[in-house]
Amino acid sequence: MVTLETIRKDMEAQLELDSNIQSVEVNADSLDEALADAAVQLDSRVSHLEYEVIEKGSDGFLGLAKKPWKLRIYQTAEGLAKKKKTMAGVSINDDELDEEIKTVDQDGMFYIRHFGDKICLKVILPIGKGSPVDPKAIINDARRTDTLGLDEDAIRKFAKSGTDGKYEAVGDYKHVKAGDAMLVVDISKDEMLATVTVTPPAMSGAEISAEQIIRNLETQGVVAGVENDKIDEFVDNPVYNVPCEVAAAIKPQDGRDAYIAFNFETDPTKLKIKETKNGQVNFKELNQIQNVVKGQPLATKMPPERGKAGKTLFGRYLEAKNGKDIKIPLGKNVELDKDGVTIIASMNGRVMYESERINVEPVLELDAVNIKTGNIDFLGTVIVKGNVEDGYDVKASGNIEVGGTVGQSHLRSENGDIIVSQGIFGHDVGVIQAGKSLWAKFIQSAKVEVEEFCIVSDSIMNSEVTAMKRVILNGKKAQITGGHLFATEEIAAKNIGSPGGGAETILEVGFDPRLKQRLGEIQDEQNALMKELEDTDNNIVTLENFKKQRRTLAKEKQDQLDGLKKRKEEISVKSEEYAKEVEQILQRLHELKVFGKVKAFGTVYSGVKIYIRDVVDEVRTDVKSVTFFFENGFVRRGKYEEPDMNGIKVPDGYSAG
Template sequence: MVTLETIRKDMEAQLALDNSIQSVIVNADTLEEALQDAAVQLDSKVSTLEYEIIEKGSDGFLGLAKKPWKLRIYPTAEAMAKRKKVKDDASFDAENFYEEVKTVDQDGMFYIRHFGDNICLKVTLPVGKGRPVEAKQIISEAKRTDTLSIDEDLIRKLAKNGSKDQYEVVGQYKHVPAGDALLVIDVSKDEMLATVTVTPPSLSGAEISAEQIIRNLEIQGVVAGIEEDKINEFVDNPAYNVPCEVAAAVKPQDGRDAYMVFHFETDPTKLKIKESKNGLVNFKELNQIQNVVKGQPLAQKMPPERGKAGKTLKGRYLEAKNGKDIRLPLGKNVELDKDGVTILASMNGRVLFESERINVEPVLELDAVNIKTGNIDFLGTVVVKGNVEDGYDVKASGNIEVNGTVGQSHLKTESGDIIVSQGIFGHDVGVIQAGGSLWAKFIQSAKVEVEKFVIVSDSIMNSEVTAMKRVILNGKKAQITGGHLFATEEICAKNIGSPGGGAETILEVGFDPRLKQRLADIQDEQNSLMRELEETENNIITLENFKKQRRTLPKEKQDHLDNLKKRKEEIIVNSEKYATEVEQILQRLHELKVFGKVKAFGTVYAGVKIYVRDVVDEVRSDVKSCTFFFENGFVRRGKYEEPDMTDVKAPEGYSS
């Protein structure tokens, strides 16, 4: 089993191995072969290696007296830093592991160079647990046959404190100018690159300094792009007879083109099915609709950037291109914000990116609602050309129009109407809720709640229907059979009930259905509280009698008694609140100006129960063309009256 401790040990071992490989000494016939060999050993690229020549190789004469190259090779500082970053990124995540980031150990380094008549020294300090340089070693290497004098105290000081990346004069040597290293500066014809080629100095000859290279570049007319870091690298680790880059032109940078940042998914194929917190997928929630609200940011244009001009080594101007601007993809029902770059939705709806334009569609048209579409939740109007199949729901902020039928589904609008051209087969499961009105051919075995009217052309069968205004059936059949219907103002149909009884049919008018339902709920709660209060009081009496006999109670029983008394007080307070609310509801129902009417221009069959206000009229024999209304505390029957349709406006395109 792999544990955290095992991983830690393996990584520590690998880190120790990596740290141990600071440099390698390679013998090879050529410089190139040596670098390639070292690249394999150091697991690096040749371009990221630096080297020191320990013994210079020679091709000999006709293959005789051939001498191999001996080099000390190590990665560049940039390569080491990059390797460290890669290791850190692949290391433990900070949220799950608390392992400290270990510093890469690196030994101190020193460089002895002969510039002019001086012996110069550069010392870099060690990193982490790296070993410092030893003054003895520096002094030993500084003493050559041509050395005249050295400042050993200064050398010890520099070995301890470093030279701050500078060469310090630590002595003099017998300088023979004829043996000096020679340099050649080569500037490319396009003035984009300059290289230096240096011949090695002979014994007592001076080496090339950074100042010499820079001075010769300036003599060649180079005024821009001088790379001092590469010049210093060359001085520290010279590669003789090989062209080395020391200056590069500043290349022009073309400006970035303008582009759009979209705050919605422009590719509908990338929309994913919603997952629950436990990872389960509901295939009815296909998440294919991207709803937006008025004023919501949809996209933002990132302006084009100006190009940055370049310069050749000799200062010649290199022109750069400015980024190209783009047109804003403004489509239907969107607007531009005050900043001139942000696109906003100008209404609620569905955002789409079509034909390189951002559009907000307030109407969603579907062939059907089924397994292909999943459930629909839309901020606008939904038009379904076919059916809403069993088990699929539709929610909308506007209207819902269904040209076919609705099955065991839940349709809900916030403020709009619901229009079902064919009919509703609820199968005792379907629910229709409208912030406006419901228009349908028929309603069968469904639960309906609307804020205004229920207008049906055919029939309502075995359904629970609640309308805050009127329920009107005005077709040729116009039949109410079975079920329970509520309406504040009136219920009107041709025939109500069925011959010979059958399913119970109850109609109620003249009150606020919600208030009455709330009243019924409160009364149920009150009955439950009274039963609990009676049981609580009996338990309190029992425990108090027990306490009188024993003079005291065990701690558990005493705590139980205290809790019972506390609960009794809560029940009394809640009961009083309910009683106050009941009085308020009864007062509002009593003050309701609309008494309510039930109208039938055909037949009201025996067995139908009609409630006007709280008074019931149980129809014991068939009644023809009649209006039921409230008068003097009783339900009266009068001649049939036409329903009030003055404020009933049919939805656009609905002809029933």
């Protein structure tokens, strides 16, 4: 098995070799070229190099008398330390290593070569469950007719411990120099490749060693690109009379061009429908809108890289191209972050990549909301030219403007107005929630909740409408028929109710609708708790009486009794919490300065119930042109007063008539 310790030993050996090269002398036409060249030789970064000028270069005049720079370049202490840590495996985690390295079983191997007048041995240890090398096999292979002597003890030692990738002398043989292998080094004209061609040795002749090949390369002037691994491979498994590569020039590496790393999908056709965890697909959630918030990183420019210079076998500098730079694709409503390369949104909206620019659009325009668009969820304003069809929802952080009608849908504006130029057909399913106000032609069978005003030009029919300020119908019909309307300040219309009674119509003003609703919820929950408490008490009494009779209870019954007592305590605590909350709500409702009014400039039909605060006025007979108000603990009726339009601003393009 390849262990962490084995890898560290290999790295330390390599580090020991590399540590001998701590400085180089370089000749180049410029400082940048010299540093790039040295970075290649020292296997370091330019930022980790220091230099001293031996001979200062000159550009000459019009290219004449040009003089190269001669520098001695060193690695900095920081660079050496980083290199040492990397080579020594300081950052290697044992667990990560076990995950990355898969154990491969491999038998041990050995090679016997005759270098000079010595018999040399190289042993590679087995890996995993591989079989070790047999010393007897080594001895048998090493013993030839020209063998003078073998150190069998050394052979046994190396068979067990290995030779650490080297050839070790283990004997002598009768060397005949005339039979030595012959070596020829061939270097290509472009100085990019060196090969060796070796003739096989005769009997008692010496084989070619790695040191001989390297020495011959140096004699030929090769100073870069020596491939020790290929030399070692040739020595282990020689191929005779065939050119074999032993050195290759260090090819220049062109720098990577600058590019933009996008944090969103730039191709809308690749946006996929959302899937649930179990793989189901909701075809109303088409996921076509990529929302972003102000300050959100949208993309980052990755700078171009400098090319890494190369070098021929003879040390001639090979220039590399630097990567090309690009412009940052800033579009509308985006800006650069402080780092100068990160593009961020300058407002909420929809991020898009169009015409090679990144844009954030705060307004989303649609022809309609239907099967083609799916549900809409947008951080900005949504403008729908047509209808919002049944079953499709629209959610926006800004305004929602609908040119047509709204069906059985859920419209929700977090912080803006909702404007429906035609009307709302809720069919007892539709829900409209506005962070500010709602403007519509009519509302039919829908639930409406608004934080400010509900302004309707035609009618409200069989709907539940809650407004934190006012509900005002101000068109020619201005009819409220059926349903339950809540408003803190006032409700105003032409006609309220319907002739002959019909659907029940209830209007409530003079309180906080949410607090009143919460009060009703608490009362329902308290009633349920009281019923549960009564049942719990009865069960406790039954079990305790049974215990008195038997003097003891079975474990199951005792656990049941303990559980009932615990639940009784929980009910008591919860009941006290509800009582405190009710007291707080009643206090806040009592402190409201607005008593509220209901106004009708037409007719309020019999059967209508009007609540102001907690006092009700049930209309017994039709009454015309009237204002209902609170006075001295009673609901009074007075002359019709015009609706309070203070603070209400009609949206652009909306007709209130």
